[in-house]
């Protein structure tokens with residue numbers, strides 16, 4: 696069977712997208728992992744289905760590149776909004792349903808504005824913060840993050856993702872954050888379910904921006920990643936409470952094609 700697919704990327708976090716409004720995609724962990732494989736498939740950090748929704752513009756179904764369905768993907772959400780806009784599903788703003796509930800979004804001047812769910816609690820520990828921005832994120836602020844090798848990000852990220860505290864809870868994504876002189880952040884992320892460093896992580900940079908608020912960084916926070924620049928705007932309504940959280944940045948179609956499945 697020939698499958699029509701689209702390839703999108705949002706600041707280097709890349710995805711296979713399927714227009715599955717007819718809900719015919721034969722979901723299986725094996726097929727999703729194969730399509731995301733960078734040698735034997737199309738290659739991506741994740742795969743998304745765009746499906747019809749009885750009340751809202753569309754439904755987002757997200758899978759990590761390990762083939763397993765997962766929690767919310769911020770960059771994936773931005774790419775799917777860009778795709779839906781290109782399909783003509785909406786003109787200015789859209790509301791869609793994802794695994795963590797409803798999201799509003801808009802496309803303006805080549806940027807996608809994605810509203811993230813409110814954050815009601817930030818667990819603050821010695822040396823890290825832990826919060827859920829649609830996916831679970833461990834955030835640690837340190838020097839020289841830009842200078843870390845890929846191997847160091849993977850080794851240190853993997854150790855935290857599988858440690859005795861986070862491992863039994865399904866693991867976590869791990870973010871290493873450096874304050875830059877211009878009050879922006881440089882973020883590198885080890886992603887659960889990709890089990891590697893990705894070029895950026897949308898729910899990850901969102902978590903880093905909120906955690907940086909405890910270090911006097913105010914909204915909007917500029918974040919640099921290996922894959923490009925993102926912005927996170929938010930409203931702090933309480934010591935640990937954030938609403939009106941927007942993840943803002945570019946999302947582009949790279950190519951489309953057909954693949955035998």
Ligand SMILES: N[C@H](CCC[C@H](N)C(=O)O)C(=O)O
Pocket residue numbers: 708740741759765766767768769770771830831868886887888889895896897898899
């Ligand atoms: N790997 C994440 C999901 C994708 C998050 C990331 N790609 C993003 O842009 O938010 C997890 O399993 O928690």
